[in-house]
Amino acid sequence: MEESVIREIYRLKSEKDAVILAHCYQPPEIQDIADHVGDSLQLSRIAASTDVSVIVFCGVRFMAETAHILSPDKTILLPEPIAGCPLADCIDVPTLRSMQAMFPDSLTVLYVNSSADVKAESYACCTSANALEVVESAPSDSVIFAPDRNLGTFISRKSDKKIHIWNGACRTHAVADIQDIKRHIEEWPDAELLVHPETSPEIWELADAVLGTGGMVRHVSNSQATRFIIGTEEGMVYRLKTLFPDREFIAAGRIYCPNMKVITLQKILDSLINLEPAVHLDPEVREKAYAAVARMTEITG
Ligand code: SF4
Structure with a gap:
C-alpha cells in the first residue's frame, strides 16, 4: 500500500511540476521521499529559488506561510491544514500591538516561528541561528522579542540591549x-x-x-x-x-511535536491530486511580512 502511494506521489510530482520539502521534525517516511529536508528558513529559500510551480511543504502552517511570503507566484501546498504550531499561535496582532504601545521606543524582532500577520507587524524576523545578530543590528537600544521566551532569554544573556521578552514557549x-x-x-x-x-x-x-x-x-x-x-x-x-x-x-x-506528525504520505498524495490545501495570504499582509523577512536577510546576508 505504502509503496503504491509513494509511486503515485513521484508520478504526480513530475506531472504537476512539484517539489516536496520536509522539515527535519517530519516523520522518517516523509523525510525519505522529500526532495529537500531542512529547517524552515532553508526550505523557504529553496522554495523561492526553485523554478517549479508547486511546492508541497511538509511542516507546520507558519513554515508554509513563510514559503508563500518568499515565493507568492508558486502554489504552496500544506497537505494537512490543521498542522499548526502552538508557539506561533500564542501571539496575535492585537496583543503584540498592546506590548508595542507599552514600549514605543523598542523595535520588534520576531522569531520566524510566528504567523504571517504577526510578522507583518515586526521590524525584522530572525531564526534561532541569527537572532542575536538581528537584535544587535536593530537601530534601537531596546527590543521586543517574541514569541519564544527561552530563545529571548538566550539572546538577552548575550546582548547589552534591553530586551522585552514575550512570554510564549514551544510546548x-x-x-x-x-x-x-x-x-x-x-x-x-x-x-x-x-x-x-x-x-x-x-x-x-x-x-x-x-x-x-x-x-x-x-x-x-x-x-x-x-x-x-x-x-x-x-x-x-x-x-x-x-x-x-x-x-x-x-x-x-x-x-x-504532535503537530509535526499530522502529515501522512496519503495526505501528500491527496494534495498533489487536488492542488489543495494551498496557502493564501492577504497581499498587504504578505508584503509587510516580506519586508520583515527581507530585513533579516539584509542584516545577516
Ligand atoms: S510546537 Fe515547537 S516543535 Fe512544534 S512546530 Fe511549533 S515550535 Fe516547532
Whole structure:
C-alpha cells in the first residue's frame, strides 16, 4: 500500500511540476521521499529559488506561510491544514500591538516561528541561528522579542540591549525533562549534548552547544565526537542519522511535536491530486511580512 502511494506521489510530482520539502521534525517516511529536508528558513529559500510551480511543504502552517511570503507566484501546498504550531499561535496582532504601545521606543524582532500577520507587524524576523545578530543590528537600544521566551532569554544573556521578552514557549521543547537528559548523559558520558534554545535555561547549562537544527548539522559535521545526545524534536535524530551514518545519535528524551506528525504520505498524495490545501495570504499582509523577512536577510546576508 505504502509503496503504491509513494509511486503515485513521484508520478504526480513530475506531472504537476512539484517539489516536496520536509522539515527535519517530519516523520522518517516523509523525510525519505522529500526532495529537500531542512529547517524552515532553508526550505523557504529553496522554495523561492526553485523554478517549479508547486511546492508541497511538509511542516507546520507558519513554515508554509513563510514559503508563500518568499515565493507568492508558486502554489504552496500544506497537505494537512490543521498542522499548526502552538508557539506561533500564542501571539496575535492585537496583543503584540498592546506590548508595542507599552514600549514605543523598542523595535520588534520576531522569531520566524510566528504567523504571517504577526510578522507583518515586526521590524525584522530572525531564526534561532541569527537572532542575536538581528537584535544587535536593530537601530534601537531596546527590543521586543517574541514569541519564544527561552530563545529571548538566550539572546538577552548575550546582548547589552534591553530586551522585552514575550512570554510564549514551544510546548514541545519547553517541557523537555532535565532528569531524562541527565540519565542520557550518564549512559553516554563520551557523547556531546546538543540542545535547542527553545529548551529551558537549566538544560543549556548541561549542554556542549545550544543550537538550532541547521547549527546542529554544522556542529556534527565539524566535531571529532562520534556520539551525540540530541535535545530537540526527535525527528532530528533521524535526520542526523541519515546525514552521518558513521556517528551515533540518541534523543535526549521524549521531545515530540504532535503537530509535526499530522502529515501522512496519503495526505501528500491527496494534495498533489487536488492542488489543495494551498496557502493564501492577504497581499498587504504578505508584503509587510516580506519586508520583515527581507530585513533579516539584509542584516545577516
Ligand atoms: S516543535 Fe515547537 S515550535 Fe516547532 S512546530 Fe512544534 S510546537 Fe511549533
